[in-house]
Amino acid sequence: MKLVVLGLSLSSSWGNGHATTWRALLKAFARRGHDVLFLERTARWYADHRDLADPDYCRLAFYDDPAELEGWADEIGSAEAVIVGSYVPDGIAVGRWVQRHARGVAAFYDIDTPVTLARLAADDCAYLDRPLVRGYDLYLSFTGGPTLERLERAFGAPRARALYCSVDPDIYRPLPAPRRWDLSYLGTYSADRQPTLDRLLIDVARRLPERRFAVAGPQYPADIAWPDNVERIDHLPPAGHPAFYSASRFTLNVTRADMIAAGWSPSVRLFEAAACGTPIISDRWPGIEDLFAPGREIILADGGDAVVAALAGDAARIGEAARARVLGAHTAGHRAAELENALEQAGAHTSTLIQKEIA
Known part of the structure; x- marks a missing residue:
């Protein structure tokens, strides 16, 4: 299969979670024998923070504005599938252009589904509108559960399928790193996540001055009062993630409000940390029990007391069980197979519709 992807970024992981998602997925997809652009x-x-200039599993090219895509019209037209990602600049114009030129499956991959649907409902989405949703042959969603039915029923998506994030087990694995922190968190600043981070990590750090904590990620406001036992790391490139997790006795997962409301919206940090064998403490949201068994593969915490209790225990068995779960169901190889199947089914469905129209 020839696949063309128009995504937010592959070259830079700075301040976004899209790059690591695309890297793991497309590397595994190429391993299945497919050609990717x-x-x-x-x-x-x-451009100022590129950490992948020349991937060996796909061709990477840049364009400065949507008009330049005309130079890629033949590639789009000859591809068996074309995927446009969420948050692509001028995504509405890009999507309309793709739908005009693609002769294979035209798909949308929403790595931000709850945010997208909230903005669509308010007619305030810069990269997608309702006519585009109806025009894509396939809507791939980071969110599963009831959201898939809503996409088809309320927004008119012809086919909505879950395609969760995943992890590359060649990169994310346990490393023999000394334990530097009792609890860590890796994530870009988000205003709606910050109260939970305050409750589950910063307040806990104040209660446990003898413990060591770390928060890694960019864009945190300068006025946050970090306790002395919380180490701040402004940006940690993907190459440093496995060592970061391996140096953590526990790591924290904090979910954005829109994703909690929608449920079934796992963050990539869940799979990456678990693949490194690091025990995870997470906030609670619908659908998390479908991914990890609470108490056996993950610790769910509603408040600081639960975090304090977890830090007092030895949860190595939880990290081992979570790693086994991820390696059995949530690697990039699993997602690549799911993507291949979804594109093939959408292609067969689209071909059937065209034949009926001709008849």
């Missing part, structure tokens, strides 16, 4: 809109903030 990734087209990325040039953006100064990503």
Whole structure:
């Protein structure tokens, strides 16, 4: 299969979770024998922080504005599938252009589904509108559960399928790193996540001054009062993630409010940390029990007391069980097979509709 992807970024993981998702998925997809081209809109903030210039599993090319895509019209037209990702700049114009030129499956991969649907409902989404949703042959969603039915029923998606994030087990694995922190958190600042981070990590750090904590990620406001026992790391490139997790006795997962409301929206940090064998303490949301067994593969915490209790225990068995769960169901190889199947089914469905129209 020839696949063309127009995504937010493959070249830079700075301040976004899209790059690591695309890297793991497309590397595994290429391993299945497929040809992949990734087209990325040039953006100064990503160009200044590129940490993948020349991937060996796909072609990576850049364009400066949607008009330049005309130079790629033949590639789009000859591909068996074309995927446009969420948050692509001028995504509505890009999506309309793709739907006009693609002769194979035209798909949308929403790595931000709850945010997208909230903005669609308010007619305030910069990269997708309702006519585009109806025009894509396949809507791939980071969110599963009831959201898939809502996409089809309320927004008119012809086919909505879950395609969760995943992990590359070649990269994310336990490393022999000394334990530097009792509890860590890895994530870009988000205003709606910060109260939970305050409750489950910062307040706990104040209660346990003898313990060591770390928060890694960019864009945190300068006025946050970090306790002395919380180490701040402004940006940690993906290459440093496995060592970060391996140096943590526990790591924290905090979910955005829209994703909690929608449920069934696992963050990539869940799979990455678990693949490193690091025990995870997470906030609670619908659907998490479908991914990890509470108390056996993950610790769910509603408040600081639960975190304090977890830190007092030895949860090595939880880390081992979570790693086994991820390796059995949530690697990039699993997602690549799911993507291949979804594209093939959408292609067969689209071909049947075209034949009926001709008849």
